[in-house]
Amino acid sequence: MDIYRAHVLVCGGTGCSSSGSAKLIERFEEKIAEAGLEKEVKVIRTGCFGLCEAGPVVIVYPDGTFYSRVKPENVDEIVSEHLLKGRKVEHLVYTDHATKEQNAEKALEDITFYKYQQRIALRNCGVIDPENIDEYLAMDGYRALEKALTTMTREQVIDEVLKSGLRGRGGAGFPTGMKWKFAYNSVNDQKYVACNADEGDPGAFMDRSILEGDPHAVIEAMAIAGYAIGASEGYIYVRAEYPIAVKRLQVAIGQAEDYGLLGDDILGTGFKFHLHIRLGAGAFVCGEETALMHSIEGKRGEPTTRPPFPAVKGLFEKPTMLNNVETYANIAQIILKGADWYSSIGTEKSKGTKVFALGGKINNTGLVEVPMGTTLRTVIYDIGGGCPNGKKFKAVQTGGPSGGCLPESLLDTPVDYDNLIAAGSMMGSGGMIVMDEDNCMVDIARFYMEFIVDESCGKCTPCRVGTKRMLEILKRITEGKGEEGDIEKLEELANTIKNTALCGLGQTAPNPVLSTLRFFRDEYEAHIKEKRCPAHHCQNLLQYVITDKCRGCTACARVCPAQAISGEVKKQHVIDPKKCLKCGACMEKCRFGAIIKI
Amino acid sequence: MDDERAKFAELEKLIADHKDQPGALMPVLQGAQGIFGCVSEDVQKVIAEGLGVTLAEVYGVATFYAQFSLHPKGKYLINVCLGTACYVKGSQSILDKLSKVLEIPVGGTTPDGKFTLEATRCLGACGLAPVMMINGRVFGRLTPDAIPAIIDEYKNLTDEEA
Numbered sequence: 124m125d126i127y128r129a130h131v132l133v134c135g136g137t138g139c140s141s142s143g144s145a146k147l148i149e150r151f152e153e154k155i156a157e158a159g160l161e162k163e164v165k166v167i168r169t170g171c172f173g174l175c176e177a178g179p180v181v182i183v184y185p186d187g188t189f190y191s192r193v194k195p196e197n198v199d200e201i202v203s204e205h206l207l208k209g210r211k212v213e214h215l216v217y218t219d220h221a222t223k224e225q226n227a228e229k230a231l232e233d234i235t236f237y238k239y240q241q242r243i244a245l246r247n248c249g250v251i252d253p254e255n256i257d258e259y260l261a262m263d264g265y266r267a268l269e270k271a272l273t274t275m276t277r278e279q280v281i282d283e284v285l286k287s288g289l290r291g292r293g294g295a296g297f298p299t300g301m302k303w304k305f306a307y308n309s310v311n312d313q314k315y316v317a318c319n320a321d322e323g324d325p326g327a328f329m330d331r332s333i334l335e336g337d338p339h340a341v342i343e344a345m346a347i348a349g350y351a352i353g354a355s356e357g358y359i360y361v362r363a364e365y366p367i368a369v370k371r372l373q374v375a376i377g378q379a380e381d382y383g384l385l386g387d388d389i390l391g392t393g394f395k396f397h398l399h400i401r402l403g404a405g406a407f408v409c410g411e412e413t414a415l416m417h418s419i420e421g422k423r424g425e426p427t428t429r430p431p432f433p434a435v436k437g438l439f440e441k442p443t444m445l446n447n448v449e450t451y452a453n454i455a456q457i458i459l460k461g462a463d464w465y466s467s468i469g470t471e472k473s474k475g476t477k478v479f480a481l482g483g484k485i486n487n488t489g490l491v492e493v494p495m496g497t498t499l500r501t502v503i504y505d506i507g508g509g510c511p512n513g514k515k516f517k518a519v520q521t522g523g524p525s526g527g528c529l530p531e532s533l534l535d536t537p538v539d540y541d542n543l544i545a546a547g548s549m550m551g552s553g554g555m556i557v558m559d560e561d562n563c564m565v566d567i568a569r570f571y572m573e574f575i576v577d578e579s580c581g582k583c584t585p586c587r588v589g590t591k592r593m594l595e596i597l598k599r600i601t602e603g604k605g606e607e608g609d610i611e612k613l614e615e616l617a618n619t620i621k622n623t624a625l626c627g628l629g630q631t632a633p634n635p636v637l638s639t640l641r642f643f644r645d646e647y648e649a650h651i652k653e654k655r656c657p658a659h660h661c662q663n664l665l666q667y668v669i670t671d672k673c674r675g676c677t678a679c680a681r682v683c684p685a686q687a688i689s690g691e692v693k694k695q696h697v698i699d700p701k702k703c704l705k706c707g708a709c710m711e712k713c714r715f716g717a718i719i720k721i
Numbered sequence: 722m723d724d725e726r727a728k729f730a731e732l733e734k735l736i737a738d739h740k741d742q743p744g745a746l747m748p749v750l751q752g753a754q755g756i757f758g759c760v761s762e763d764v765q766k767v768i769a770e771g772l773g774v775t776l777a778e779v780y781g782v783a784t785f786y787a788q789f790s791l792h793p794k795g796k797y798l799i800n801v802c803l804g805t806a807c808y809v810k811g812s813q814s815i816l817d818k819l820s821k822v823l824e825i826p827v828g829g830t831t832p833d834g835k836f837t838l839e840a841t842r843c844l845g846a847c848g849l850a851p852v853m854m855i856n857g858r859v860f861g862r863l864t865p866d867a868i869p870a871i872i873d874e875y876k877n878l879t880d881e882e883a
Contacts, residue, residue, distance in 0.1 A: 138848040141859035175848020325804030325843035405787030421746035423785040482806030482847035
């Protein structure tokens with residue numbers, strides 16, 4: 124292996140790729156070659172660093188200098204100054220959101236965004252080249268598989284996972300070791316291991332980042348699971364919307380096969396394990412385990428009742444053990460470092476760490492991994508940097524369409540499975556969407572219900588019809604046509620659906636409505652009784668008004684499609700509310716901030 | 722016509738490759754969608770016959786998943802993300818703007834067959850919200866004002882550049 128004096132790590136995750144990191148890599152390679160440094164400096168495309176907000180992100184080692192929002196034209200300067208002359212390019216160094224420092228000497232782990240984090244599932248993301256198995260091997264890769272195959276019995280492996288306290292990271296939080304044990308106990312000539320990479324929760328992208336940044340971690344864990352439960356075949360069901368993840372998985376599986384880490388006689392132990400990739404085709408319900416397996420079988424992805432549980436009768440009618448991507452990403456570390464180490468992290472009933480996707484109205488959007496029990500406040504304010512533009516925090520949504528919205532008063536809740544459920548939400552896959560004062564909570568509930576209505580598979584009546592009725596009521600409320608008694612109707616429908624729907628999608632579908640009703644009931648009441656949207660979001664319930672900041676430039680009158688604005692030049696204009704379409708074009712056009720919504 | 726025949730030959734090969742594999746219908750439909758840009762009734766019939774399943778089953782699966790389309794789509798497929806992170810950051814206004822600029826409703830295709838406008842749920846690029854994707858290329862941190870220039874860029878692409 125060649126030795127380089129410096130490494131340039133360029134993030135190749137989805138976020139940074141979208142903001143142009145591929146061009147950066149090309150430019151770096153070109154400029155490094157021009158400077159004659161190609162034998163001394165290596166450019167590596169890594170997975171996600173997590174701090175998508177600052178992307179594209181570049182880190183130069185051995186110094187560990189963290190450059191953010193790098194543009195192709197900045198590359199020349201980094202090469203000529205930093206790589207050639209050893210002078211860090213100060214003005215491109217990341218500015219810490221908390222300390223406002225632009226300190227080139229600061230190590231990555233001292234940056235506020237990373238300081239509170241503990242990366243287990245994301246340990247290699249942003250650190251290694253995901254398309255090079257040697258880099259994974261250098262990070263203790265496949266050592267857990269070797270340890271399991273050569274020094275542990277199948278029972279010991281399951282015991283270790285059980286003792287670690289690891290719970291399913293897909294959302295429900297079922298103890299992973301129990302799942303393994305059930306599948307182990309099933310007697311059959313053929314069993315399957317499956318991986319749920321159909322990450323459908325809007326606002327969650329940790330599984331994508333793991334697959335893109337560290338695909339071998341999932342492959343290794345699946346092989347360990349195969350050994351433990353006695354399966355020789357595995358399936359990864361991944362969203363077709365994640366092309367980079369699919370490609371890296373294919374590359375990784377190929378490399379693992381070449382190295383004898385997958386195949387007929389793994390590490391010469393006689394253990395046989397083959398892995399297949401199946402693509403999803405855009406159905407949210409396929410994240411439900413029985414629906415997912417039907418989809419792999421080439422059928423419509425509709426859920427079926429349990430029992431029989433997949434551990435008894437799953438994929439192709441054979442015992443099947445299904446875990447989520449992030450769950451698998453923890454396994455190798457548990458086997459290597461032991462259950463005691465893992466269970467020392469986290470809370471009493473939720474062990475280890477959890478990855479959250481921070482999004483919405485928050486300064487540092489991106490991926491963070493924190494120990495269970497970290498408070499929402501730490502995640503949102505200390506790591507996430509709070510709401511941008513000085514806006515007031517209103518709610519944080521966790522758990523996607525199955526979860527709920529939590530208000531400011533619950534920000535000190537330590538995040539774990541049980542606390543979130545007690546607070547009226549749930550862990551879900553780990554999406555965390557922050558909302559500020561401009562977001563209308565009734566509209567957010569309507570948004571989620573629309574999602575559910577779109578994605579309901581239609582098999583059971585409560586979910587197919589009930590959610591539709593709820594959506595109609597919510598739409599009516601946001602359009603200003605809410606009636607007395609609507610809230611009670613919503614509650615009745617919600618509880619019925621919760622108790623009677625066939626699968627997890629339906630049973631949790633009313634949660635966004637129930638949680639917003641619980642914490643933001645006044646907003647519903649304002650819509651219904653006062654025909655007013657407190658967040659000034661719902662079009663039908665707001666009015667555009669021109670204030671005395673108006674200079675009479677006539678720009679608004681000219682852009683108005685309904686000729687609703689009148690006034691003399693250089694004098695304050697007025698909007699005729701009867702003619703106004705509430706399209707907001709005037710507000711967008713006004714350069715003086717004179718038009719407001721009331 | 723030859724073009725069409727070549728596509729069907731490709732489909733036959735695809736079917737032959739997957740025929741003996743368990744759960745072959747999904748990968749075959751996905752491949753067919755890639756070859757033809759949609760899975761029309763004729764294509765479904767060939768698949769049903771080739772895999773030895775009923776046409777009803779093929780149709781049932783093809784209409785269940787959002788990825789399969791029974792009608793051809795535009796040359797440039799615009800997917801605007803309406804996932805939560807994008808929605809709270811105003812992706813609805815991006816979608817509205819596109820609909821206005823292209824003069825088509827969401828789900829529609831322009832008469833010249835160039836653009837299809839669709840809303841999608843979460844592209845997993847929440848860090849860049851609001852985002853849209855045009856034929857696999859992601860555009861992030863969008864504002865409605867940025868839309869016309871992007872559409873113009875695609876309108877002016879020659880066949881080779883595309």
